[in-house]
Amino acid sequence: MADRELNATRFMDLTDPAYAYMFGFLQADGHLHQGPGRKGRLTVEISARDINLLRSFQELTPYNSSITGRSRSTNFAKTSHTAVWSLCSLEARTRLNDLGLPYGRKSTSIAPPSGDFSRRDYLRGVIDADGSVGFTGNGFPFVSLTTASTSTATYLCQYVKEITGAERTVKRNTRDSIYNILYTMETAQTLAGHLWYPGCLSLDRKREAADSLTTWTRPSGMRAASRHRRWSEREDRVLLELKSPLAAAQALGRTENSCSLRLWRLRNGLVPRPADQ
Numbered sequence: 001m002a003d004r005e006l007n008a009t010r011f012m013d014l015t016d017p018a019y020a021y022m023f024g025f026l027q028a029d030g031h032l033h034q035g036p037g038r039k040g041r042l043t044v045e046i047s048a049r050d051i052n053l054l055r056s057f058q059e060l061t062p063y064n065s066s067i068t069g070r071s072r073s074t075n076f077a078k079t080s081h082t083a084v085w086s087l088c089s090l091e092a093r094t095r096l097n098d099l100g101l102p103y104g105r106k107s108t109s110i111a112p113p114s115g116d117f118s119r120r121d122y123l124r125g126v127i128d129a130d131g132s133v134g135f136t137g138n139g140f141p142f143v144s145l146t147t148a149s150t151s152t153a154t155y156l157c158q159y160v161k162e163i164t165g166a167e168r169t170v171k172r173n174t175r176d177s178i179y180n181i182l183y184t185m186e187t188a189q190t191l192a193g194h195l196w197y198p199g200c201l202s203l204d205r206k207r208e209a210a211d212s213l214t215t216w217t218r219p220s221g222m223r224a225a226s227r228h229r230r231w232s233e234r235e236d237r238v239l240l241e242l243k244s245p246l247a248a249a250q251a252l253g254r255t256e257n258s259c260s261l262r263l264w265r266l267r268n269g270l271v272p273r274p275a276d277q
Contacts, residue, residue: 014117024125051083063089111151141213153179
């Protein structure tokens with residue numbers, strides 16, 4: 001970062017991997033406070049053990065900012081030690097707000113940037129802030145994200161499908177109406193290697209956890225992950241022309257149940273119909 005020329009015109013250029021990561025992290029774990037008049041501040045409070053990340057943010061920011069320590073009692077620890085980065089510049093806050101960091105409560109309203117941005121770095125920032133990476137209690141690799149934002153959850157699932165082929169249903173849980181998105185086994189390995197690449201800006205402990213996933217191998221005797229057979233446009237066309245799940249199943253070599261479900265989704269607009277239908 002010492003070689004980076006800091007200036008206001010380049011601040012938060014999301015095509016820059018470092019700024020894309022920083023913005024994703026700020027969306028998930030930062031807070032924009034609106035004060036009277038033109039006053040206000042951006043704050044990020046994380047565990048004191050992760051203070052190096054806040055120092056990196058400070059180095060990336062061509063405006064005056066400060067890092068302070070805080071100790072308090074919480075429901076989870078008798079004494080919690082945190083580090084807080086604070087930025088008051090109106091110009092910086094306006095730039096962040098324009099990019100999609102709202103003032104006040106934001107958990108359900110944040111969304112990926114609308115312009116060009118470094119996608120994997122942005123998502124790594126979001127997951128570093130609100131997700132986890134490592135091994136389950138059974139010793140299986142995993143990458144997960146917990147979010148209240150439909151846009152964020154949907155975007156992550158679409159992106160991971162592009163990278164790994166793994167599909168997830170975007171659905172809130174019934175207990176607290178939050179999205180809990182989980183990837184395990186080989187999918188988690190591939191995703192971790194893609195997001196936490198060598199030299200990337202990241203929380204040190206999460207980068208180390210991601211690196212550790214490379215050592216895992218599927219135990220002998222454990223059934224290999226099945227590959228979901230995707231529907232092609234040709235198959236959708238045959239299904240719509242035959243109109244019968246049983247006839248389509250015989251013609252396409254699929255089960256009657258899968259053909260029935262696919263036909264229902266096509267008819268109800270849940271998946272795109274072939275171009276000529």
